[in-house]
Amino acid sequence: MILYIGKVILIYILTIIIIRLLGKSAFAQLTAHDLAGVFFVVSIAIGPVVTDNLAYAIVALIAIGTIHIIFSKLTLINRLNKYFIGQPTIVIKHGKLIKRNLKQSRFALAELLSSLREKGYSTIDSIEYAIIEPSGEISILPKPEDAPVTPKQLDMAAPYQGLPLAAIVEGKIQHQNLKLINKDVQWLRKELTSAGYSDERNIFYAVLQDNNHLLTIDNGEGDVHRQP
Numbered sequence: 001m002i003l004y005i006g007k008v009i010l011i012y013i014l015t016i017i018i019i020r021l022l023g024k025s026a027f028a029q030l031t032a033h034d035l036a037g038v039f040f041v042v043s044i045a046i047g048p049v050v051t052d053n054l055a056y057a058i059v060a061l062i063a064i065g066t067i068h069i070i071f072s073k074l075t076l077i078n079r080l081n082k083y084f085i086g087q088p089t090i091v092i093k094h095g096k097l098i099k100r101n102l103k104q105s106r107f108a109l110a111e112l113l114s115s116l117r118e119k120g121y122s123t124i125d126s127i128e129y130a131i132i133e134p135s136g137e138i139s140i141l142p143k144p145e146d147a148p149v150t151p152k153q154l155d156m157a158a159p160y161q162g163l164p165l166a167a168i169v170e171g172k173i174q175h176q177n178l179k180l181i182n183k184d185v186q187w188l189r190k191e192l193t194s195a196g197y198s199d200e201r202n203i204f205y206a207v208l209q210d211n212n213h214l215l216t217i218d219n220g221e222g223d224v225h226r227q228p
Helices: 002-022 032-050 054-074 078-084 099-104 109-118 175-180 185-194
Strands: 089-093 127-132 138-142 164-169 205-209 215-218 224-227
Touching: 089 099, 109 127, 109 138, 164 175, 175 185, 185 215, 185 224
Parallel strands: none
Antiparallel strands: 089 127, 127 138, 164 205, 205 215, 215 224
């Protein structure tokens, strides 16, 4: 039993390492080789849990990870992109559907319309271009007259809003985020005390703005406090 548990733990850790080596793109935007890599890694990893082929599984995991990394390197070569990743396909141009491209992409019209509605476009008339990306995501470029107005177009100044950084998550101080704004734990605890919180372990979530260090505390029970 102990040997079996040790084998499961070893395979689990090795699987995590290999999947981490596959890169973030393997989860953010699945391409064909990303999906194949993840599928094979998981399938091979499960095998030794029910069989005794531990050595074969380790070799196979390393082989799949190596092959995936090689494929990822090859996708950096522009002329090979269309073979490994694919190319974007225009399915709407100047408010009109391109039926041929839609069929070549094996993308159903109903699925396209559903995706457009999810992005806030109820009709195709207001769309200048709709493009199916290699990842399967749909990029939309609205017609100029239907595009959202920006502060720049109105000659308005758009002040920097700052980046929210988690300071406390479920009672635990996020030290790395404090370093990003050149603050330390003592400073944070002083701010918490001023806000009426003596123990950070009782705070569910706290966030800091990187530009003005505005502290927002949420106890997770409907009460939110902002400390300027």
